[in-house]
Amino acid sequence: MNSYFVKRLISMLITLWLIITLTFFLMHAIPGSPFTSDKNTNEAVQNNLKSFYHLDEPLYVQYGAYLKSLLTLDLGPSIKQSSFTVNDLIGRGIPVSFELGFWTLLVAVVSGILLGVAAALRHNGIIDYLAMTFAVLGISVPSFVMATLLIQQFAVNWPILPVATWASPKHMILPILALATGPMAIIARLTRSSMIEVLAQDYIRTARAKGLSPVKIVFKHALRNALMPVVTLLGALAASILTGTFVIEKIFAIPGMGKYFVESINQRDYPVIMGTTVFYSVVLIIMLYLVDLAYGIIDPRIKLGKKEG
């Protein structure tokens, strides 16, 4: 296990380095600079600014300097919001995005799995059709449309929930629902199809022959085997939801990470682009590692880093 972990850590670091390198050079390949939009500054000021942020140095020098500062976990200053470092921005945005993401994931996973199981148990029955119609809608309706509909219904027509901002648990309900619908629908469909497959297995018949109750059969014998595809999906899903979602955060005026992602690219705020990318990559890589660990827990036949004898 330890040697597996070391190997895995090395490969994770290599992956991260590749992402950093690619992003760094691609980002600088985009025309324009952080100061292009500042029309009022003259050339001398622009040059001063460039040299202040070391943007006048050759790319490989900048690259080396960036890697060096990364080693000290310093993501650099934000060029556009000059009173903040990138670490500050992430430090402010991430707790909010994580909170939103965590609840969204919880809602999506729990309700998605339950919906999928219910549909599988009533395969080709009315519950199945209802659940799957709901799932198709959930997948095809974008979250921003869902958000608008939810606001219209629960904040305007029937004003029981606040329209926007991130102040109390009550404020979280609408954004969580809007964000969770899509992932929930995907999870429900996956759970349903793999559950139907598992329920047809011989060991489910064995469990029935033992006289076990349907609840035990579904939750002890079937669900665990049916969760594999869902867990696979969960890694990437968790990373993208946890690190903030631009559209939903924008609609509900939530001070999360999402806006930095998008705005930094438009503004060519190089350190912020790099910082958010690095951060997202780290979260993604960790999530994928957790997914692999989860495989081993769910299915004892999968032993990480060990050859089956």
Added chain:
Amino acid sequence: MKKVLQVNDLHVSFRTYGGEVKAVRGVTFDLNKGETLAIVGESGCGKSVTSQSIMRLIPNPPGRIVSGSILFKDKDLTKVSEPEMRKIRGADISMIFQDPMTALNPTITVGEQIIEGIRQHKKVTAAEAKNAAVDMLDLVGIPSPEARLKQYPHQFSGGMRQRIVIAMALVCQPEVLIADEPTTALDVTIQAQILELFRDIQEKTGVSIILITHDLGVVAQVADRIAVMYAGKIVETGSRREIFYNPQHPYTRGLLRSVPRLDIEGADLVPIGGSPPDLFSPPAGCPFAARCEYAMDVCDRVYPSETRLSSNHQVDCWLQDERAKKLMAAMN
């Protein structure tokens, strides 16, 4: 002899897009205490459906028990409620399935899979259940059972897994054990060991066994009585001796002739020509008539009634009918 299970005129059908498949069409048999009854027949003759009907494990829909009764401990199993049936499954009647490679849940330790059966039916502590599981594994011949309990199915060989499946089925001391092709998926040496185990366990526990198989070699080794099934009906029943040495139904004879023999020099393998009837619309007469070398006009039209040849040898064949004998006498 005490009868533990009585199946009377059982009919089971499956609704499909093509129509209703009448898989079991009036099966009647008794199971005596402590005996092994083999139900033999080719694929699709309804033997597995019969056994799964006893456990009420027929997937419904599409399958359903149309009529008939299954009497066990003064209860008709076709009529008891599902929760009541769950109390019977695994506790009073248990079942072993064909393929031990897929019959165990790959993500749960074998110990837990045995123990959950015990705890489902008996009020015992976790420690008592564990002890019972260890004893059972020991009984079915698994070495160092205590350590093996913590292992997963993939850490066992096929034969070992079948032993675990058997342990799982027997751990609540059921009165009836239904074994559906228990040795088919195993290689021959392991097959012999498992059959030996069945005999051994029956001696120790007195369990009555229904053995479903198409393998007459297996039947010859363990069965006390044999029921031969064809196209959803039992066509001949008798003791092992009677069936092997005095088969009366042409189908039984055909089956015995189609078994490869090593003891007779130059013995030919004689296949039964043709194929079983379509169970969407089974024939009105004897279903074997189309393949039977002795078929008469009556065979096509009317199903023969049961003829009793001895106290426990019965056959459904016009050749054995009392009236056929009178006719023969008249013709001579």
